[in-house]
Amino acid sequence: MPIITLPDGSQKNYSKPVTITEIASGIGAGLANAAIAGNVDGNLIDTCIPITKDSKIKIITSKDKDGIDIIRHSFAHLVGHAVKQLYPEAKMAIGPVIENGFYYDIAYKKNFTPEDLKLIETRIRELIALKYDVEVNIVSKEIARKTFIDRNESYKVQIIDQIPDNEIIKLYKHQEYIDMCRGPHVPNTKHLKSFALTKVSGAYWRGDSNNEMLQRIYGTAWGSSKELKKYLNKLEEAEKRDHRKLGKKYNLFHTQEESPGMIFWHPKGWSIYQVLENYIREILSINDYLEIKTPQAVDRTLWEKSGHWEKFKDDMFTTNSENREYAIKPMNCPCHIQVFNQGLKSYRDLPIRLAEFGSCHRNEPSGALHGLMRVRNFVQDDAHIFCTEEQIQQEVDRFIDIVFEVYKAFGFDSIIIKLSTRPANRVGSNEIWDKSEKALADALNFKKLDWSYLPGEGAFYGPKIEFSLKDSLERVWQCGTIQVDFSMPGRLGASYIDENSNKKTPVMLHRAILGSFERFIGILIEEYEGIFPTWLAPIQVSILSLTDRNNDLCKNIYNILIQNNFRAILDIRNEKIGLKIREHTMQKVPYMIIIGDKEQADNTISVRSMKGKDLGNMTINEFQNILKNSILLKAKSQSKE
RNA sequence: GCCCUUGUAGCUCAGCGGUAGAGCACUCCCUUGGUAAGGGAGAGGUCUCGGGUUCAAGUCCCGACGAGGGCACCA
Numbered sequence: 001m002p003i004i005t006l007p008d009g010s011q012k013n014y015s016k017p018v019t020i021t022e023i024a025s026g027i028g029a030g031l032a033n034a035a036i037a038g039n040v041d042g043n044l045i046d047t048c049i050p051i052t053k054d055s056k057i058k059i060i061t062s063k064d065k066d067g068i069d070i071i072r073h074s075f076a077h078l079v080g081h082a083v084k085q086l087y088p089e090a091k092m093a094i095g096p097v098i099e100n101g102f103y104y105d106i107a108y109k110k111n112f113t114p115e116d117l118k119l120i121e122t123r124i125r126e127l128i129a130l131k132y133d134v135e136v137n138i139v140s141k142e143i144a145r146k147t148f149i150d151r152n153e154s155y156k157v158q159i160i161d162q163i164p165d166n167e168i169i170k171l172y173k174h175q176e177y178i179d180m181c182r183g184p185h186v187p188n189t190k191h192l193k194s195f196a197l198t199k200v201s202g203a204y205w206r207g208d209s210n211n212e213m214l215q216r217i218y219g220t221a222w223g224s225s226k227e228l229k230k231y232l233n234k235l236e237e238a239e240k241r242d243h244r245k246l247g248k249k250y251n252l253f254h255t256q257e258e259s260p261g262m263i264f265w266h267p268k269g270w271s272i273y274q275v276l277e278n279y280i281r282e283i284l285s286i287n288d289y290l291e292i293k294t295p296q297a298v299d300r301t302l303w304e305k306s307g308h309w310e311k312f313k314d315d316m317f318t319t320n321s322e323n324r325e326y327a328i329k330p331m332n333c334p335c336h337i338q339v340f341n342q343g344l345k346s347y348r349d350l351p352i353r354l355a356e357f358g359s360c361h362r363n364e365p366s367g368a369l370h371g372l373m374r375v376r377n378f379v380q381d382d383a384h385i386f387c388t389e390e391q392i393q394q395e396v397d398r399f400i401d402i403v404f405e406v407y408k409a410f411g412f413d414s415i416i417i418k419l420s421t422r423p424a425n426r427v428g429s430n431e432i433w434d435k436s437e438k439a440l441a442d443a444l445n446f447k448k449l450d451w452s453y454l455p456g457e458g459a460f461y462g463p464k465i466e467f468s469l470k471d472s473l474e475r476v477w478q479c480g481t482i483q484v485d486f487s488m489p490g491r492l493g494a495s496y497i498d499e500n501s502n503k504k505t506p507v508m509l510h511r512a513i514l515g516s517f518e519r520f521i522g523i524l525i526e527e528y529e530g531i532f533p534t535w536l537a538p539i540q541v542s543i544l545s546l547t548d549r550n551n552d553l554c555k556n557i558y559n560i561l562i563q564n565n566f567r568a569i570l571d572i573r574n575e576k577i578g579l580k581i582r583e584h585t586m587q588k589v590p591y592m593i594i595i596g597d598k599e600q601a602d603n604t605i606s607v608r609s610m611k612g613k614d615l616g617n618m619t620i621n622e623f624q625n626i627l628k629n630s631i632l633l634k635a636k637s638q639s640k641e
Numbered sequence: 642g643c644c645c646u647u648g649u650a651g652c653u654c655a656g657c658g659g660u661a662g663a664g665c666a667c668u669c670c671c672u673u674g675g676u677a678a679g680g681g682a683g684a685g686g687u688c689u690c691g692g693g694u695u696c697a698a699g700u701c702c703c704g705a706c707g708a709g710g711g712c713a714c715c716a
Binding site: 307 | 678
């Protein structure tokens with residue numbers, strides 16, 4: 001008969017199989033009331049399932065992470081219950097738990113609108129108010145199958161057909177509604193309190209765009225209304241950091257209908273871009289890269305040879321001239337191989353690292369476009385390393401160091417590292433893929449980095465390491481990458497002479513640190529909330545006059561600063577100093593210089609930081625040192641004062 | 642590309658069948674003021690574009706294009 005061990009180490013003996021509900025009741029009525037499920041020897045079970053053998057158990061409530069996930073899962077069932085009451089012909093597909101909530105995919109003759117969402121939400125609240133018990137039935141595959149055939153739930157039947165024959169299936173009965181799930185679920189709808197249905201969207205059945213589109217209802221759910229509010233608040237705050245909003249607010253860039261997915265950079269945004277480019281150029285230079293520039297439009301025959309035409313024809317912009325068809329380059333690698341191919345190369349020359357700030361155009365699907373993050377024209381801080389097989393490891397290793405150095409300069413600490421392996425549609429033999437995937441994995445392990453596999457997500461020519469960053473809404477965007485390519489150099493005739501005078505094909509490593517300037521700046525805007533550290537700030541210092549008696553001195557100070565390559569602006573408008581300070585503060589200029597009669601008399605300047613701190617009076621030279629130091633510091637931690 | 646939503650002044654938004662509105666910004670005038678908004682006056686819109694319904698259309702319907710959120714895609 002089971003001996004139950006509780007988390008505090010205490011044990012209870014039972015004379016017969018016992019359920020979580022019974023154990024909880026034995027401890028206290030409050031706990032019995034709060035019990036959502038149990039963790040038995042590491043497995044989650046429903047409160048009503050009898051435990052037959054000696055076990056270590058924990059009673060799960062809405063305070064546990066597992067409890068919240070169960071609540072979210074049960075909310076998905078409630079969506080099912082409500083939807084089937086309101087739209088009896090709807091067919092339920094899948095309703096999993098996701099980060100912060102859940103969704104349910106549903107097939108229905110008419111598409112759901114936000115009004116439907118409101119109706120469903122109201123119905124869910126009514127169902128919760130009923131505080132009905134959720135019953136679990138453990139059934140055979142056959143019975144489950146019959147149940148859903150009878151209910152005309154064809155998607156559920158499809159799911160059942162993929163479950164192994166001997167496996168048991170749990171059916172959760174929500175009054176007249178029945179859903180299928182591994183569980184566990186809450187024993188009663190009284191546990192379901194804090195939720196909101198958040199959005200409707202289309203979603204393909206089984207994630208395949210060849211299948212029909214279902215309708216997805218998203219919701220968020222929490223253990224308490226306080227947590228729900230906190231989450232909704234967080235979303236609101238994140239929206240304020242949206243780079244598209246801030247781009248407008250701080251006059252960095254814009255887009256317009258005539259060129260969807262392409263950026264019009266304004267002076268301030270372009271200033272950030274140029275600082276970034278020059279910074280990367282320095283990094284490249286000290287790491288033995290050679291910068292080149294290659295054509296924008298290239299004859300289609302080159303793309304046919306490289307394999308891009310076959311795979312990406314529809315995704316390239318093309319143009320014609322005198323019976324020839326050109327593609328606007330979607331990537332730089334084929335052109336870089338052309339540069340490599342000029343002149344005979346010796347093994348002594350390798351590795352050769354060719355870098356380009358390469359502007360690429362890709363005709364991305366309209367639905368994929370997203371501010372600066374996903375665009376149709378972008379500039380990569382691209383480079384291709386031509387090397388021998390033996391050199392791969394050290395080059396990958398060296399590159400990873402550069403990525404971390406650069407990301408550190410921007411203050412990024414959570415970098416997501418993935419290794420994408422061979423896709424179904426690929427070129428190159430399995431041996432080559434084995435070798436390339438291993439080379440990348442070895443390099444990551446050598447660095448003792450935290451990384452994971454992304455199976456099947458590699459490029460068609462080779463596997464890749466991706467370095468991704470999150471935006472304000474925690475959406476993940478790939479930025480840096482390094483990719484091993486054993487195929488394209490051969491296809492495009494790249495070769496070098498080895499130590500035995502034999503012609504050999506080099507390996508090519510595609511790599512980018514920032515990825516695209518557009519995306520990286522988008523991430524930076526959100527990371528910094530538009531408040532750029534001095535080294536990146538489009539305007540580093542504003543010079544504000546107090547009265548027009550001070551204008552000439554302001555102009556002098558301004559001239560000194562711009563001659564020393566600081567980014568300064570002059571504000572000698574006939575406005576009060578309070579207004580000027582307010583405006584420049586709101587434009588997030590790191591430093592303000594204020595000049596009035598007093599400064600003019602003692603030949604100093606008064607300096608104020610964006611954060612509102614009065615840095616006092618000083619000479620222009622003293623201030624230039626402050627600026628220089630602030631710029632050298634780089635990372636976001638500065639300009640706190 | 643697919644589904645839902647959406648497109649009004651430079652910006653943020655109101656108006657939702659009956660001759661276009663607010664705040665901020667802008668222009669001009671007054672004000673020369675010491676560390677986050679001085680005052681007054683004025684100008685500004687074929688309401689994304691193309692069809693349709695109606696005596697009458699930002700307002701309703703259809704289509705195109707763009708944007709937002711998802712899905713799919715992402716060399």
